[in-house]
Amino acid sequence: MNTHLNDLLGYKKKKTRHLFRWKVVEAYRAERVQASELEETLGIPLKELRRLNRNYFRLRLLPLLQPQNRRKTMKRDADYVKTLERKLADMEKENQFLRLQAEAYQTVIQIAEEQFNIPIVKKPGARRPKN
Numbered sequence: 001m002n003t004h005l006n007d008l009l010g011y012k013k014k015k016t017r018h019l020f021r022w023k024v025v026e027a028y029r030a031e032r033v034q035a036s037e038l039e040e041t042l043g044i045p046l047k048e049l050r051r052l053n054r055n056y057f058r059l060r061l062l063p064l065l066q067p068q069n070r071r072k073t074m075k076r077d078a079d080y081v082k083t084l085e086r087k088l089a090d091m092e093k094e095n096q097f098l099r100l101q102a103e104a105y106q107t108v109i110q111i112a113e114e115q116f117n118i119p120i121v122k123k124p125g126a127r128r129p130k131n
Contacts, residue, residue: 024044025049025052025053035049
């Protein structure tokens, strides 16, 4: 028996009729289960399956495809893009500040090494002296 049919039987036993119907239609639309298998195993006639499929399309999928929802989504997307642009500008300012800060530290270290003749910057891989 098909594993998807076993899952659907589990939903049917839980008596969550609404969820069971959506799961049946989703399995049918994804071509995981054939209509004949649904009719034999679950007792759902082809006419009922087609009706459920139409309702599924009308209630679940069509609202995602309607133009009025697209406009709202586009507005949200535009706001999201503006927010990301603001964050990017803030991060660029912070990055510039950190670069200047690192350059200032390097300059201070270089001046200190020249004036006091003390090697401050250690070579990579140098070990610490033991006390």
